[in-house]
Amino acid sequence: KAGVTQTPRYLIKTRGQQVTLSCSPISGHRSVSWYQQTPGQGLQFLFEYFSETQRNKGNFPGRFSGRQFSNSRSEMNVSTLELGDSALYLCASSLRLPGLNTGELFFGEGSRLTVL
Amino acid sequence: DAKTTQPTSMDCAEGRAANLPCNHSTISGNEYVYWYRQIHSQGPQYIIHGLKNNETNEMASLIITEDRKSSTLILPHATLRDTAVYYCFQMNYGGSQGNLIFGKGTKLSVKP
Numbered sequence: 018k019a020g021v022t023q024t025p026r027y028l029i030k031t032r033g034q035q036v037t038l039s040c041s042p043i044s045g046h047r048s049v050s051w052y053q054q055t056p057g058q059g060l061q062f063l064f065e066y067f068s069e070t071q072r073n074k075g076n077f078p079g080r081f082s083g084r085q086f087s088n089s090r091s092e093m094n095v096s097t098l099e100l101g102d103s104a105l106y107l108c109a110s111s112l113r114l115p116g117l118n119t120g121e122l123f124f125g126e127g128s129r130l131t132v133l
Numbered sequence: 134d135a136k137t138t139q140p141t142s143m144d145c146a147e148g149r150a151a152n153l154p155c156n157h158s159t160i161s162g163n164e165y166v167y168w169y170r171q172i173h174s175q176g177p178q179y180i181i182h183g184l185k186n187n188e189t190n191e192m193a194s195l196i197i198t199e200d201r202k203s204s205t206l207i208l209p210h211a212t213l214r215d216t217a218v219y220y221c222f223q224m225n226y227g228g229s230q231g232n233l234i235f236g237k238g239t240k241l242s243v244k245p
Binding site for chain 1: 166167175176177178179182204220235236237
């Protein structure tokens with residue numbers, strides 16, 4: 018069974034540009050969440066999607082956005098990149114259903130973004 | 134801020150048991166305790182979770198105190214491949230993963 022796939026794995030952008038990251042969850046998983054990981058702040062929650070609906074959003078500026086498609090694949094976008102956006106962006110999928118279970122999270126390898 | 138507190142780092146001799154503590158004094162009745170680990174440059178990996186009873190799987194054992202304010206993850210026979218950062222966190226049953234807050238974790242170094 019294929020794991021969570023994130024693309025691209027590495028990318029370099031310059032300030033002011035925008036970036037789109039992609040996440041393909043494990044087959045059958047409808048819940049997808051995104052996290053930003055930096056050495057200083059650790060792992061921080063960005064958003065959570067279930068059945069194409071954003072269920073919750075972390076405390077990040079509006080430059081960070083995301084969406085989920087009908088096949089559960091998800092994308093996140095960061096516009097007007099800043100140096101501080103350099104981080105490992107992790108996606109996780111799960112069988113976790115709202116109010117029904119505590120499905121474990123399966124993380125991808127992440128997309129490492131460097132902003133110059 | 135993370136709701137859990139863990140030691141910053143720990144060392145363990147290869148082949149010995151690694152006992153990683155976690156304090157979660159504000160845990161509520163419907164919140165589970167989860168443990169994940171992250172090996173360098175990889176995504177976090179699920180280890181185990183529990184509500185109030187001790188749990189064991191092929192990777193580890195989880196001991197939760199009776200008052201549920203703390204827990205200990207036990208790796209019974211640590212190997213060099215267990216060197217990683219271990220995160221403990223609390224997450225409510227069926228709730229949004231916006232409640233998922235990883236702290237800084239414990240960096241476990243398994244030494245030969």
